[in-house]
Amino acid sequence: MGRFYIRLMAFIFLFSLLGPIAQAAETMKIGVILPLTGSTAVIGQEEKRGIDMAIEKINAAGGALKKKVELIIEDNRGDPTVIVSAAEKLITRDKVVALTGGYSSVESLAFLAAMKKYEPVSVWQGGGAVKMDQMYGKERWFFMLHPRSPDYQRNIADFLNGIQPRPNRIAIAYEDTSYGVDHSKVAKGYLTELGFELVTFEPFKSGSLDFSALLTKIKGARPDIFYWIGYAGDSILITKQAKELGFAPKMLLDTVGVGFPEYADSLKKDAEYICGIEVWGPYAKFPASVQYPQFYPKTEDWVAEYKKRYNREPDYWSPISYVALITLTNSINKAGSTEKEKLIAALEATDTMTPMGHMKFFKNQFGAIHQSFHDMIIFQWQKGAKVPLWPKQTAGGKLGYPLPAWDKR
């Protein structure tokens, strides 16, 4: 009996040694780390939908270096400590050729700190904090896809600067926690640099029950543009009360608070002409890629495919994850090897249109040598739908400016 077990164990042991070798000869392993469960699971699952779409197409097109691409997906549960152990497992045990994934900046910073030891080639879609750029942006193995947090304000400033006739007086109000305070500081910097006059720069408490006092003050400053940085509830109330007070500057603009579908559903025609910004939206109008039309059709077609597959609207986490994985396998194919230096060189040479926007790594002003997406979409609500107006070359309509009076909307 005892001998039988020893033989069995020995057999299993030998087999387990052979297993990975046999497998490694057949597939190209890529590690993916996502928050598939936990409090940020909604986003992790959205990322995975993009990745599932990508891997199907990659393998249908012949995989990487004529091998089938095998994804080893780890769930870090949104936990910055788990992300480190997951990455170490992928590198040391699974011996993946490269990594992709990520969601928050906190997780990404933990990942980067731990990966300096291994330097795995990582095409990473998580995290927008500039701290990542400052601390790890010079790492040659690290490629960032997510726009940096100041990019929101740079896009807004450039957008406002391009409006004809050019507005001059801008009123800013921002909610007084770190989100509003950080963004308003950056906005102030970009806008004053471009020569705009900031007529008010006022904080407010998110969840305020009444904005009429603040709006009366801002109305009195006679701005061309009222730009507020708040959350969803604030944006609904600010819009309502702006109308009540008859405050109709040439443009009303917010960051993310006006982007939720509930905003337009709630306000109906009072949401008309309000502008906002988001990293990406399914209404974007990017053309198909010349080099890789099989992977990157125009945004509209990509979104249609996504909808057919999942029966829902994508948010930006699915296309960004889709592009990250395909960029990686395309670069492996172009390098003709998984050798690190060749792969890095191939990634650095990436230059293509994608459904998410123009994909090309550049050196940014925050200290990172590999950032790709940085143009965001500025939209205006028109007839209950978002119309993309920025970036200018892929605009899908005409900016309503200056705004008509409230009762003419």
Next chain:
Amino acid sequence: MDLAIFAQVIANGILTGGLYALIAVGLTLIFGVMRVINFVHGETLMLGSYLTYFLFTLYGIDPFLSLPLAICALFVLGVAIQRFFINPVIDAPHLNQILLTFGLVLIIQNLALILWSGNYISMTTRYSAISLKFGPLSVGLTRVLGLIIAVFLTVLLTLALKRTEWGKAVRAVTQDREAAMLMGVNVNRVNMVAFGVGSAMGGAGGVVTSMIMYTFPLVGMLFVLKAFAIVVLGGFGSIAGAVVGSLILGLTESLVTHYVPRGSGWAEGVSFAVLVLILVVRPKGLFYAE
């Protein structure tokens, strides 16, 4: 100083104060009668707000028609909460009562989150965001209507307390529970009806807030802390105190926001500093009767 703008700032403050009063009056009634610190009050507002929203979006029922419906529904709910949850702990230490009402808050809020999601919703009626012009003044119609509702209900409640048998019983219980009991007042019934009426006022607050701002499962929390501060300021149990306290808070917020640079960040801080100062001078509140 520009007088037109000053008038606008004062008008804003009064309208906001009226909204606070609607919510604080119900709370102070419940405290006066039962000496129970009722955190559920914010949730009656939230439920009234969702009720109005759904009646409007699903059945097209105007918020003014849903006002009596919400008042009745929240009255029944308030009576039930009093009967099954508050009554058993009516003589328990305050801390136990606070924990109980806070537990109810968590349950109701989380049920709302599960049922209706955490999204911010709002409705647009024919008269939403219409503004009334009085010379240079511009005020939202729904806010004015909200103020009218607040005044109407508060006056109605005050009359009921002064004129009706139930009102007299309420005042008797508020002044001295034991004496009232000895005089043959049915304290249990007074408690139940007072809790019901207080909750109905909260529900009416919900109808008004759903019209003028937005609804989401935690909307009650935005109001309830302020309402408590107002109740303390006015003197526990005093309806006149709650009204005056609400106006003080609304006006201070509006004035600070407008006349202090970067003022909206300071509005709440200064308002609460004013409350603290008043309490230092009058520790039992403005309208506390010895």
